Amino acid sequence: MEAFAELLDALTYTRSRNGKLALIAAYLQRTPDPDRGWALAGLTNSLDFPAVKSAVIRQLVVERVDPVLFALSRDYVGDTAETVSLLWPAPALPGTPPTVAEAVALLSAMTRATVYGALPALLDRLDANGRYALLKLATGAMRNGVSTRLAKIAFAQAFDVPVTDVEGYWHGQHPPYAALFDWATGRAPPPHSAGAPQFRPFMLAHPIGDTPVDLDLYAVEWKWDGIRAQIVHGDETRIYSRSGDDISHSFPELLGALDTPVVLDGELLVRGAFQGGEEGGAASFNALQQRLNRKTVSRRMLEESSAFVRLFDLLLIGDEDLRPLPWHARRARLEQFITGLDSARFDLSAIVPATSIEALAAIRDQARDQAIEGVMLKRRDSPYLAGRPMGLWYKWKRDPLLVDCVLMYAQRGNGRRSSYYSDFTFGCWDGDPDAGAELLPVGKSYSGFTDAELKWLDHHVRTHTVNRFGPVRETDRSLVLEIAFDSIHASKRHKSGLAMRFPRIHRIRADKLPREADRIETLRALVAAEA
Known part of the structure; x- marks a missing residue:
């Protein structure tokens, strides 16, 4: 636990992206299994300990220190975990610090009835830095500038493997990611089973800025104001967000809508009042937000804010990988494929007609539909490449x-x-x-x-x-x-x-x-x- 605490402390005071990558990569290289796997899950907020809540932690500390002192200190410091870690009374006989794996096991075993005794006993085994790391691990509120994407890049950097492979194999794995580490260190083949819904890294766009663009070479689509989603159907259907998170449980109405092995790319939206024009039917992001991060979705919500996907790319179908094909070829296959889908669940993002950048600027500025936030420009000959390749896709958001x-x-x-x-x-x-x-x-x-x-x-x-x-x-x-x-x-x-x-x-x-x-x-x- 001491090494993980040192990592969190260093990450907090390191503002450089490359510096954070180097710190995480070094930790993953020198830390044995399963500690490094649990630490990686903690950094990416992939752990959940239902009994350990902020209210419980606050109650425990005010039983041990003056409540006014805690309130004033919390107000000044601005972080509960840091305040508690510093104010927690040192035990007369400190115990042996737990490993990360042991801490996770103890936190997982805590219930609402046992947490008031088990959590203090665990905190008493740690110094201030260790208590801070434990509380951050327990509550999932790291706030140290480490995103899931950054953690994946650090993993790839640590073991010299392609980050696109890391992103693909990551999904379907569970902490402490033993199969992922075995693959990265050369001890086992890739952790992927045939037929499982596997995530593929998204292709992303650059802001257009002052880049000169020849519209003869680019197709233009609306930039929809929903959430980018990848729909993968194999033995079952899974929906992934742009960061690669599995959000399937929030949109159950989409899970039975496909029967062909396929990977689709599009914008996840919810139905709203008709907005006018052929692209009508999408509600604002505010309506979509009510559906996000829900473990269960009510019948009323399914009826009033029914989800659908506005498709704009086809990545794989059956055993055929379409990503190396140019955009115009993938688009033609998508237009053909979508005719067999449920129109209540999937529709096609239309091509925006524009003969010049000036004309497109006028179209973009006039687009104040609730579900539109600008336009996308995609080279007609561009393959589908993971990451943000230069010169292929641009986004041009409307002025705020x-x-x-x-x-x-x-x-x-x-x-x-x-x-x-x-x-x-x-x-x-x-x-x-x-x-x-x-x-x-x-x-x-x-x-x-x-x-x-x-x-x-x-x-x-x-x-x-x-x-x-x-x-x-x-x-x-x-x-x-x-x-x-x-x-x-x-x-x-x-x-x-x-x-x-x-x-x-x-x-x-x-x-x-x-x-x-x-x-x-x-x-x-x-x-x-x-x-």
Whole structure:
């Protein structure tokens, strides 16, 4: 456990992507099985210990230290695991530190009845760094900049194997990934069984930027605002997200829709009110979001937000791998294949007609359908290559919407931002501010600003606080922020009745008076315009 704790500590203070890769690769090389497999699962948030919850951890620590001290320390540090690891009283006779595998076994065995005795006993066997690592492992809240993709690249780097093979073989394996490590170290053949739904790495696009593009060489499709999905049918059907996560359980209505061995690439959407035009029928991302990460889906949700996939590529069919073929050949095969599919579950992403970049820019700017966020440009002769190859696919997102809001609340961030107020809630006026209208929260953002702007905002929050609610500070409504967002939708979950998609701070408008900020009616008009 000590080596894993050292790894987490080093990852926290390493900002370089290559630095993180080197740290993880070195750990995987020198750590024996099964510890390295369990550590890899922890880094990718692939472990779940139902009895070990944040509320349990907080209750245990306030039984041992002054509750006010813990609350103040947690507010200052900004991370529960770090606060508990530092405040936890050292035992009179510390025990032998567990291995990662032993810690996982003990955490897995804990129940709601035994956790209050078993977890303290385990924490007492560790020093502060070890307690921090254990609590992060138990709660799955690593927040150290390590994504599943980064972990896979580090694995490939550690054992000098292709990352595309790692991504393909990863799925269907379970922690501690013994078969995966046996293959990577040359002790066994690849961990893949015939007929199993195997994930294939996605082909991704570059932002177009100022790249000159000859439209005679490229086909144009809409960039749909759903989630990229790969549908694989072998002995059974599996649905994978862009990161390779298995999301099949969230969309059960799609699992019986295929009967041919096939791998399809498309955008997963849910049905909504007809939007107009031949591409109608897709609801906003806000509607899709209600379906994500659910272990069970209600009958009502299946009826009101039925899922379907808008297809744009065919990777494999039967034993034939179509990925080496040019895009136009794969497209022709897809158009033929889709005629045999259930139209309620699958449809085809249409080609967007454009004769010039200028004409395409006009089409893109006018596309404010709730399920469209821009256009994709794909070379007609491009094979399907894993990763983000240069010059083949481009994405051209529509310009963001902008609105002026007033800063209302702030909360400290996590990790390297734990000392700064970096999570900002902002609102718009529900009527005329000069006539006493109130501000209603319309969004929350923790991105879009530079490090220098973060320091400025943190200072503003600290010097303009009028109230405190635990870790949250209420400000005096004196600062206007220009907020950029991709789209806005009606929402019953928020007091304002609105939900922004990807809000971020575009500019700090210290030059504007708060009463000059936008009103709720302006945002509602945007909802109506997008619908």
